[in-house]
Amino acid sequence: MMALKTAMALAAGILLAGCASRYTPTPVATNFPTTKQAKLQAAYHWGVISDNIEKSIVAELKKSPPRPVFLNEAREPTPFQRALTTQLTTSLVNDGYAVTRSPAGSLKIDMDVQAVTFTANRPQYRYHGERAALASGVWVLSEIEAPLLAGVAVGAGAWDSYDWFNAQFAPGATPRTEIIVTVSVSDQFRYVARSTSAYYVADSDRILYGIVDPEPDEPKLTRLFKVRGDM
Structure with a gap:
């Protein structure tokens, strides 16, 4: 009986292998190996991001002669960008770095936050x-x-x-909103340090990251009638 089951399993494997297409016009879509990505759900999490960014930046800054740094804040920052800039400034000052209020003669720190929206009801694997x-x-x-x-x-x-x-695991379904945070340290000639990371964002907090959803179209309350013939 055991020998029969083994033979059947081998035959099934050979059959499946034979059914696989050897040539395709496009690459076959496959899944990536399982990974984990943090979901931002509180202002405290923003501080954790800031600390991680500061550590990666400081590690690169130590490779060059010390220079003051200037944080180039966006003209109209989102609540997330404002908090991140403030927390990063605090961390750098507390670590003994000279953070200037003017870009002249300083390394410039730029922060880019790209928000992306995927389709709703994404699967959540646990x-x-x-x-x-x-x-x-x-x-x-x-x-x-x-x-x-x-x-x-x-x-x-x-x-x-x-x-x-x-x-x-974060509660609820996989968010459809993600942000990509990139922080760059540069002068007029080159990049000195650069850090990029991605995070999930609670869909109910999209406005904090600069995502403004359009207002739903209101139903039309008027209706046009075309009159034909003599009145």
Whole structure:
């Protein structure tokens, strides 16, 4: 019986391989390996972004002789851009860098925030499986390669491993809004440092990142009638 199952599996594999097209007019669409991308949901998260940007910039600035820096803020900054510029200024000053109020003779720090909108109802991929209670305070996640049991008592209660296991995932569907943040440090001749990163944005907070959705079209309340014949 086992030999029969093995032979059938091999035959199925050969059949599937034979069905694969050897030539296509365009590349076959495939998925990227699973990755994670942070979702911005609070002003505190903006500070985390600022700290990461400052660390990457400082690492590059240390490779050259020290020079003052000037943060070139946008003429009409969004709430996000204003906060990021303020927090980055604070971090650089606290780290001992000379942040000038004039661009003359300074390295210029430019910040570009590109907001992009994808289609609604994007899929959200998480761990496959559902929780089931084995006993009071003991849970099992089914349909996972190595079922994870929880029954660790913490204080007067039990630790629900299902919630712990999924706490890393942002609630709700995958946002359709993302931002790409690029910070550049340059003089009139070259780029000294550059940092680019992407983040999810809560769709309800789009206005904070400069995305203004158009007003819905109001229904027309008037109707035209064409009169024919003599009155």
